[in-house]
Amino acid sequence: MIQEIHSFKKEIDNIPVPYDKLDAIITKTVQATEAGKRTKMRKKMAYAVGAAAVACGLLFGSAALSPAMASIVSKIPVIGSVFSQYGDSGLKRVSENGLTSAVGITKVSGGDSLTINEVFYDGTRLSIGYSLETEKPMGKAYSMLRTGLTVNGKVKGFSGSEKQTELTPTYRTGILEIDPPTDLPDQFKLGLTFQAEDSKQWEFSIPISAQADTKLATIDHKQQAGGIDLAVPEITTGPAGIRLTYNAVSSETNDLVNYISFIAVDETGHELGNHSGGAQSWISGGKRYSTGTQLFDPPSAGTKTLTFTPHLSFPSMGGGVAIDQDGTETPIEFTPHQASEKIKFDSFTVTLP
Structure with missing residues (x-):
């Protein structure tokens, strides 16, 4: 029996995994869920659960077959924190300690989706983790997104920086670092606008609460x-x-x-x-x-x-x-x-x- 199990595992390990098609499969699955938005709530929930089950089956099954795929899966924000991907020990620490706030808000512009995955604010820094998915390869038009910021509806001047990681030609994650003005309150509504060079724009309104451990x-x-x-x-x-x-x-x-x-x-x-x-x-x-x-x-x-x-x-x-x-x-x-x-x-x- 043990020999049969070993033989079966060997056959599984030898199955080729279509890495280049995996993103398309997952994307189509998610899009199928979005297409049913106007149906009844029960039907919508059934589609969502079904899509999640298919996506998880693809991800975990493929990850078990390939260590390389396991590495890719760990970088997908649905499963892992955007903050933990970058060489920033401060963000990695607060992510691992559960001090960041999950957001999960997605906006679509011209068929391209931008999601705010998580935020962190404690008075020393205001960090925003996001992911961007496009229908076509991004190119240089998305390498530097213009950003605008409001606090409780009022325009705020700010300085900051942005870092991006390309996971596929149509999927990137990024971190927007904002140098927080000294007069920011502990709780406020952050208005955030991203704009690409091709004029596509995504607007968000995010409640922010400061961590107290400073x-x-x-x-x-x-x-x-x-x-x-x-x-x-x-x-x-x-x-x-x-x-x-x-x-x-x-x-x-x-x-x-x-x-x-x-x-x-x-x-x-x-x-x-x-x-x-x-x-x-x-x-x-x-x-x-x-x-x-x-x-x-x-x-x-x-x-x-x-x-x-x-x-x-x-x-x-x-x-x-x-x-x-x-x-x-x-x-x-x-x-x-x-x-x-x-x-x-x-x-x-x-x-x-």
Whole structure:
């Protein structure tokens, strides 16, 4: 009997799996479910359960046959967290500890679907995990989605970054990192708009609640270098990372305050990963002012101090959007910066709360 089972398993292992057709099969199954939206609730539920059973049968059956397929399945947001896919230890930690909020809202534009899978907000960062599925291969039109943001219905200017992972030519997952404004309340309604280069647009309204496990440490560090007055008033620590807040002032003609960045190193010499940050600047009374934040990975357990080193960091690519008082957006084209001088800031050490 054991020999027969072994022989049967061997035959199963030798069955070729049509990986290239699996996405199409699953997509058609889901579409079949969507086609019955106007039928009675009982019939709709029956289709949904049936589709789920077929999809799970395909996924788990194929995963059992192929370790490669098991790896692909683990990256599908229906089964695994989008946050756990990326090399961000802070998001991975909060995902594994169940601190993220599942959303699962899907919007369709021109036949292409964008789903908000999960969000995380704790005052140090506002992270949004999404997945995008298109009818045709995406190409460059979807590699950088323009985003708009409102808080409780009011337009908010923000800085942030976006990362994407292509799983198939028609399926991607991504993380939108928003540098949260300091005046965000603990609970609010987030309005979020994604727009592709081909003008397809997806709009969402998502309730956000902040996680409470954060600690504030007052620093009040100040220094001057190269005509820049730099102040670091505080850092905020949370399960997803450490957020440093800084302010800088220089002469009106000195725009180097726009390029201040920080390196964080623990007492063992390990440098913390840096995933996002943003700054806003303005000119008033003949001076240029800048305020910004920088986000770092959470330090290892038992870390007591961190040493921060300010420096100038000039991006090689990017861009932005300027928003006036009426909410009108104006794209800002990226222009490479050429530093005319080298500025050296002093390092400073902070005891963690």
